[in-house]
Amino acid sequence: MTLIPGSWELASLVCKLLLYIGAASIAGGSLCLWKFSDGSRQLLEKNFSYILIGSFLGFQGVLLNYLIQVGLVNGSGLLGMFDWSMISLLMSTQHGEMALYRLSAFVIALLASIYYLKKISNITRPPSEQFYINVFKVFTPALFLLAYSFRIGGHVSVLSLLSQIAIFLHFLAFSFWIGSLYPLWSLSFSSDLETVKNSLERFGNLAMGIVGVLTVAGVILLFEFFAAPIQLLESPYGIAVLIKISLVLCILGIAALNRYKLVPRIIAEGNATQIGKSIRVEGLVALLIMLLTTYFSTVIGPPEH
Secondary structure: OOOOOOHHHHHHHHHHHHHHHHHHHHHHHHHHHHHOOOOOHHHHHHHHHHHHHHHHHHHHHHHHHHHHHHHHHHOOOHHHHHOHHHHHHHOOOHHHHHHHHHHHHHHHHHHHHHHHHHHHHHOOOOOOHHHHHHHHHHHHHHHHHHHHHOOOOHHHHHOOHHHHHHHHHHHHHHHHHHHOHHHHHHHOOOOOHHHHHHHHHHHHHHHHHHHHHHHHHHHHHHHHHOOOOOHHHHOHHHHHHHHHHHHHHHHHHHHHHHHHHHHHHHHHHOOOHHHHHHHHHHHHHHHHHHHHHHHHHHHOOOOOO
């Protein structure tokens, strides 16, 4: 199998990337609204807008990817994507069920973010803690639907129940972690340096738990996908996994630098400029991980599947 994607695969790759970006915006945006915010209207608007844009992109990605699957099945080019009879027929398959879960999730997030953007437009003081808890509860069903959808289609659907649970948790943990980078970067511009410092310290503590979930889930999936360790070196997918692990270790290094060196500087030096730059680098590495994951899950599957 060629490692160079065809036109259909390339389009599907872009759609999956939009899906991941959308999921990350919902997870990270809702988490940071609840746990890592200075309460200002400006930051609230940025976070809700972040979720809104991400959800819109995710919705478009899922919808277009479904039409691409229709076009592939139809085998009649671009016009085949809009064959209503085939669109309806495919809805009764795994592709249709998976798309329905994901579209529903993004609709929930879209409507909720629009509602809250209108709601906060007239606030005169920071919302209460209960407001943030309610916001997170509203977005939770969308996250659950997105994570659950991964156990339905593709090579994941034939894995053991334990591996499907691992995929579920791996997706959520990664989405919370990566999706939080933009809100934390936005928070770094806040004039309330004490809140910035405390928020980043709390996120650093939470990230330790997220890394634990990612590690356990990742080990389970490695045992599921690879019959022998040598396959990590002998298969394109295995090499991709090794590169991904290297990039994750790179992110961990940046996160450790933020937590133990840059965050203590914030109060001492009176600004958070340096940590904002560090978060941008972390975001770039996260984007590379998403691109790598998307590419190899689209073009080449695990060796045993």
